[in-house]
Structures are given as C-alpha cells and as structure tokens.
Amino acid sequence: MRGILAESCDSVAPRAVYGVLLNFRDELAALGNAVDQKPYNQPPRGPVLYVKPANTWIGDAGRIPLPAGESVVEPGATLGIVFGRTATRVSEREATEYVAGYCVINDVRLPHTSFYRPALRQLCRDGFCAIGARVVAHDQAGDVAALTLRTYINGALQHESNTAGLVRSVPRLIADITEFMTLSPGDILMLGVAAGRPAARAGDRIRIEVPGIGAIENPVVAADGAAGNRRAS
Amino acid sequence: MKHARVAYAGAVHNAVEVAGRLQLTDGRTPAEHEVVWLPPFVPRTIFAVGLNYADHVKELAFSKQEEPLIFLKGPNAIAGHRAQSRRPAEATFMHYECELAVVIGKTARDVARTHAYEHVAGYTVANDYAVRDYLENYYRPNLRAKNRDALTLLGPWLVDAADIADPMNLSLSTRVNGKLTQEGTTKNMIFDVPFLIEYLSAFMTLSPGDVILTGTPEGVINVNVGDAVVTEVEGVGKLTNFIVADAAFGIGREASL
Numbered sequence: 001m002r003g004i005l006a007e008s009c010d011s012v013a014p015r016a017v018y019g020v021l022l023n024f025r026d027e028l029a030a031l032g033n034a035v036d037q038k039p040y041n042q043p044p045r046g047p048v049l050y051v052k053p054a055n056t057w058i059g060d061a062g063r064i065p066l067p068a069g070e071s072v073v074e075p076g077a078t079l080g081i082v083f084g085r086t087a088t089r090v091s092e093r094e095a096t097e098y099v100a101g102y103c104v105i106n107d108v109r110l111p112h113t114s115f116y117r118p119a120l121r122q123l124c125r126d127g128f129c130a131i132g133a134r135v136v137a138h139d140q141a142g143d144v145a146a147l148t149l150r151t152y153i154n155g156a157l158q159h160e161s162n163t164a165g166l167v168r169s170v171p172r173l174i175a176d177i178t179e180f181m182t183l184s185p186g187d188i189l190m191l192g193v194a195a196g197r198p199a200a201r202a203g204d205r206i207r208i209e210v211p212g213i214g215a216i217e218n219p220v221v222a223a224d225g226a227a228g229n230r231r232a233s
Numbered sequence: 234m235k236h237a238r239v240a241y242a243g244a245v246h247n248a249v250e251v252a253g254r255l256q257l258t259d260g261r262t263p264a265e266h267e268v269v270w271l272p273p274f275v276p277r278t279i280f281a282v283g284l285n286y287a288d289h290v291k292e293l294a295f296s297k298q299e300e301p302l303i304f305l306k307g308p309n310a311i312a313g314h315r316a317q318s319r320r321p322a323e324a325t326f327m328h329y330e331c332e333l334a335v336v337i338g339k340t341a342r343d344v345a346r347t348h349a350y351e352h353v354a355g356y357t358v359a360n361d362y363a364v365r366d367y368l369e370n371y372y373r374p375n376l377r378a379k380n381r382d383a384l385t386l387l388g389p390w391l392v393d394a395a396d397i398a399d400p401m402n403l404s405l406s407t408r409v410n411g412k413l414t415q416e417g418t419t420k421n422m423i424f425d426v427p428f429l430i431e432y433l434s435a436f437m438t439l440s441p442g443d444v445i446l447t448g449t450p451e452g453v454i455n456v457n458v459g460d461a462v463v464t465e466v467e468g469v470g471k472l473t474n475f476i477v478a479d480a481a482f483g484i485g486r487e488a489s490l
Contacts, residue, residue, distance in 0.1 A: 016307045021372065040370045048371040049380075051305035053278035055438045067436065088382070089484075118304040118372045126438050180367075180381050182309045 014057065015186035017080070017129060018177075019107050021048040021115060023167050023192030030195045031115075039116040047168060047176055050118065052107065052190075056129035060216045064108055064127045065223045066202045073128075073200050073220060076107035076193035077149040077159060077208045081170060082135050083189070088182040095174035098183070102141050104132035104216045106208045107190050111199075130208075131188070132216040142212050144170050152207040153200050161194030235390035235470070236355075238313075239268035250390060270314035273357055273391035274336060277442035279306040281332075281361055281385075282429065283374060285448025286421050301424040301432060304372075310380050314389035317477045318362060319382070320458055322484075326365040327456055329474075330449035331407045331464035333400065333419055334359040334387060335426055341439040346427035352439065353394045353426070358472040359446045360386040360407075360464040363453075387444070390470045401425050403467040405450060409460050417450025419466075 022028050022044055028035070035043040058064070066073055084100025107129055110122040141147075144163060151159035168176060173189065183189060200206050202222040209215040235250035239257070246257040248268075256262050283302040284290045312318070320327050338354025362384040367377040397403070400419060407415035419425075424432070429445055456462055458478040465471040479485055 016309075018307065018376075042370075044369060044371050046367070046369060046375065046377045048369075049376040050372055051278075051307060051376075053305055053437075055278065055440065115371050116373060117302060118374075120303055120305070120433075121436050124305070124437050180377050181307065182382050184309070187307075 013186070014131065014188045015184060017052040017057065017131070017188045017190065019050045019052055019078075019123075019190045020168075020173065020192040021050060023047065023173070024161065024165050024194040025167055026165060026195035027192070028167065047173060048115070049177065050123055052129040053124055055126050056124055058127045058130050058218065059133055060130070060218070062127060062130060062218055063221045064130065064206070064218050065125070066220050067110070067125055068223045070110055071201065072111065073108050074111055074197040075151050075153070075159070075200055075206045075208065076109060076197060077151045077161065077210075078105050078107050078190045078193050079103075079144070079147060079149065079163065079210060079213065080105040080131065080188040080190050081174070083183045083187045084185055086182060086184050087174060087178045090175060090178050092171045092175040095171035096138055098174065099138045099170070100185070101135040101137045102144065102213055103135045103188070104208050104210045104214045105188070105190055106130040106206060106216055106218060107193055130216055130218045132214050134214040136213050147210055147212060149194070150209045151198060152209065153198060153204050158198035159194075159196060163191065165194055166191060234393050234396065237273050237388070237390055238271040240271060241268040245271065270389050272311050272313045272387040273389065274442060276308070276311060276387070276444045277440055279311070279385070279444055279446070280433065281306055281379070281446040282424065282448040285423050286417060286450040287423060288417065288421060288451035290423070301429065303433070304374055304379065306380050306385055307376075309382050310385040312383040312386050314386070315473050315475070316383055316386055317475050317481065318384050318386070319479060319482055320456065320476050321364065322479050324364050324366045325455075328363055328365070328453040329407055329415075329456060329462050329464060330361045330363065330453060331405045331415055331466070332359040332361055332446045332449050333403060333405065333466050333469065335400070335429070335445045335447060336391060337439045337443040337445075338394070338441055340441065341430060341434040344430055344434040346431040349427035349430035350394065352430060354441065355391045355393045356397055356400060356466070356469050357387050357391050358464055358466045358470045360462065360472055360474055361446050361449070385446075386472055386474050388470065388472055392469050397468055403469065405467070406465050407452065408463045408465075409454070409456060414454050415450065415452030417452070419447070421450060422447060
C-alpha cells in the first residue's frame with residue numbers, strides 16, 4: 001500500500017492535523033522537576049496531543065500573521081506523518097504500513113509556559129500551521145529516526161534538531177495513538193518540536209528544512225485586523 | 234426546519250422532518266429505525282467547552298475560571314444518532330455529557346456578542362463522553378480521555394437557528410435506560426453562546442461547519458455496557474446512543490487467536 005500518494009504532490013489537503021507536545025527528550029528535560037509538581041503531578045504517560053484546526057493551515061509561502069499585541073511567534077520545525085490507510089489499534093511493528101509519506105511542517109505557536117490547559121490562543125491562530133506540499137513516500141524517506149530539522153530566520157540558522165531525540169519513535173507514536181483514536185487517510189500527525197524554539201517577528205521569513213524531505217518558507221506579517229489568512233495552496 | 238443525513242436503501246440522503254417523520258429529498262418517508270442516522274452535517278473544527286455550568290463545576294470540585302476552557306476534537310470522535318460507543322473494559326468511570334451544540338453558518342472573525350447569532354446556522358444535540366480514567370494534566374482534558382473513536386455523538390437533527398427562539402433558555406436532560414439522571418438548563422451556562430462566538434472569533438476565524446459543544450450541567454454518572462443513553466435538548470432533539478463492550482470491536486479476540 002506504499003506510494004498511495006505520489007512522491008511529489010502539488011498540494012496537501014489534510015483531513016485533520018495533530019501535534020504532540022513533549023515528544024522530544026529535551027522538551028521534557030526543560031520542564032525538569034515541574035512534571036512531578038502541581039498542576040501536572042506526574043510525568044505524561046500517554047502522548048500529549050493537540051489539534052491544529054483548519055484555520056491554521058497554510059501552504060508554502062503562505063503568510064503567518066503575528067497576532068495584534070504579540071511581539072513574537074515561535075516556529076516549530078517538525079515532520080508530518082501523512083496517513084494513507086485507516087489505522088485503528090495498529091501494532092508498532094505494522095505501524096509504518098499505514099503511512100503514505102512525510103512532509104515538512106512549521107507548527108507555529110505563541111510562547112507559553114503552562115501546558116496544563118489546552119492552549120487554543122497560543123496554538124490555533126489563523127496561519128499557524130504551514131504544511132509543505134511535497135509528500136515523500138515512506139520507502140523514499142530514508143531513516144525517519146535520524147532526520148535533521150533546521151529552522152532558518154532571514155537566512156540564518158537559528159535551530160537544529162534531530163528525530164533521534166524523540167521520546168516516541170514514528171511507529172511507537174502511531175501504535176500508542178491508534179490504540180484510542182483512528183487515524184484516516186489524509187490525517188497528518190506531527191512528530192513534535194524540539195526544545196529551544198527561536199522567536200520570529202513581523203517581517204521575518206521562516207524557513208524549515210528537512211534534508212531528504214523538503215523545505216517550506218513563510219513570511220511573518222503584522223496582523224492587519226482583516227479576516228485572517230487564506231490558504232496559499 | 235429540522236435537517237438530517239441518513240443512509241437508506243443503499244444510498245446516503247439528506248432529509249427533513251415533516252410532521253414528526255423523516256422525509257428524504259426524493260420524497261420517501263422511512264421510519265426512524267429503517268435508516269442509519271449520520272451526523273446531520275460534516276463538522277469542520279469541533280470545539281468543546283469544559284466546566285461551563287456552575288453546578289457541574291461544583292460537582293467536579295473546580296474553581297470558576299476567568300476564561301472558558303475550550304478544547305478541540307478530531308473527526309474520529311464523531312458519530313450520529315443511535316451509534317454504538319465502546320466502553321473500555323478497564324475503565325472505571327465513563328460518563329455522558331448532554332450538550333447544546335452550536336453550528337456556525339457564516340464566517341466569523343472579530344464578531345461582537347451583539348452580532349454573534351448572525352453567524353449561527355443552527356443547533357444540534359451532542360453527547361460528548363469522557364473516560365475519566367485516562368485524564369492527564371497536560372493540555373487537560375487530553376485526547377485519550379475526550380477524543381476516542383465514536384464517543385462524541387451529534388444529532389439526530391440540525392435545527393435551523395430561526396426555529397430556536399432563545400438558545401439560552403433550553404432544558405437539557407439525560408436518561409439512562411429510561412431513568413432521568415441529568416437535568417439542567419442552558420440558562421446556567423457560565424459563558425453563553427454569544428460570548429463563546431465573540432471569544433473564539435477574537436483570535437481565530439470561525440467557518441461554516443465549525444461546531445461548538447457548549448458544555449454540560451451536573452448529573453454525569455458512569456455508564457455500563459448495554460446501557461441506552463438518551464440526551465435531549467428542548468426543541469432540538471433526542472439523541473440516542475448505545476454502550477457496547479470491547480468484544481464488539483474484536484478487542485480480546487486478537488489475544489485468543
């Protein structure tokens with residue numbers, strides 16, 4: 001069932017997009033002992049998921065509006081797993097059989113330090129999820145457990161991470177999530193974003209590069225109060 | 234007008250209610266039990282409001298918040314009237330939540346509460362289950378507790394906004410196997426429908442098909458396999474749901490092969 005999507009697609013029209021918080025070991029380390037204290041009380045057991053709704057989706061070159069009253073956004077270099085088959089309660093061993101391919105995503109957010117409540121105001125602004133159109137088939141993607149993720153702002157490298165730093169690997173994540181929720185063709189599951197996100201301001205250009213998968217570049221623009229951003233693709 | 238989507242005689246149909254009966258667009262009028270009820274519209278972004286009734290907040294021992302607790306759900310969670318919902322065998326507390334669901338009909342960005350209702354297409358009934366055993370304190374309520382397959386039911390009808398004179402004065406109730414277990418009124422919402430539309434549209438664009446599940450009053454109790462659960466919102470509809478065991482989904486069968 002591999003190769004259900006062409007190796008190179010003109011556009012990605014997701015069905016649903018999910019992100020995972022604290023799926024990089026350095027993100028968990030940054031929380032330190034806080035995970036044992038209120039309000040968290042204990043380290044996360046299951047994957048910490050969130051939804052990036054349709055108003056956040058933009059394509060390559062789409063504008064990321066900086067919300068009024070905010071000074072920065074945090075780019076989030078990540079890899080999107082694009083599903084090609086309906087996945088319910090799949091095992092870790094079989095998990096990648098359900099993957100159509102991978103794409104580059106900039107999972108943008110506003111800075112926030114409390115992860116206790118769902119952070120819609122920080123995660124779900126218009127234009128806060130830039131999705132690369134190119135989907136690289138699973139068997140063309142190389143070792144997805146050793147992919148480099150780079151963030152450039154105005155051409156300067158500001159952040160670099162590697163999927164070797166994941167808490168849950170691609171197969172483990174798919175197994176743990178599909179235990180309770182079905183992922184369907186067109187759903188995208190983002191692997192997570194490593195600690196130390198840089199900050200981007202209005203006028204900046206953010207480029208996310210994942211060698212072997214692709215790149216995506218988007219400008220951050222001052223909010224003009226108009227009715228949000230439109231998908232570029 | 235009340236609108237539904239149903240599967241009947243080999244095809245999916247739009248339907249309306251005429252004199253208490255379903256009437257398909259093609260004129261046929263099957264009985265309620267002869268059709269498969271689908272969610273009455275295909276939801277785009279699904280918002281759910283937690284802790285939005287003063288009595289329910291007290292019941293769960295939370296203090297009142299400054300801003301609404303809102304979380305999102307995925308398409309996997311949604312099913313229609315008379316759907317089956319799986320109760321994991323290991324769970325000790327799975328409960329229904331009877332809610333008024335508000336369906337957006339017109340794009341909304343920076344909408345003032347005085348104009349909020351202009352953006353509402355209609356209303357439906359929601360039953361948004363929680364499996365409390367799986368609650369964790371990161372982006373709480375987390376998806377494992379609140380976004381399980383077919384545990385968010387919508388329907389039977391999408392009722393035109395024009396037919397609901399005052400959405401903030403509707404009684405809600407839940408019956409488990411015919412016994413009344415939950416009662417409330419939308420009058421007791423902490424953050425009312427116009428507020429929620431104003432609040433959300435201040436930081437994100439709402440679009441047609443987006444739906445806001447507005448929260449549940451007190452009276453949530455554990456349900457068990459075999460239960461029939463009916464959540465009702467006055468003038469909007471009665472949404473029936475059946476609790477089934479893991480075995481119906483082949484869970485446990487794999488292990489025994």
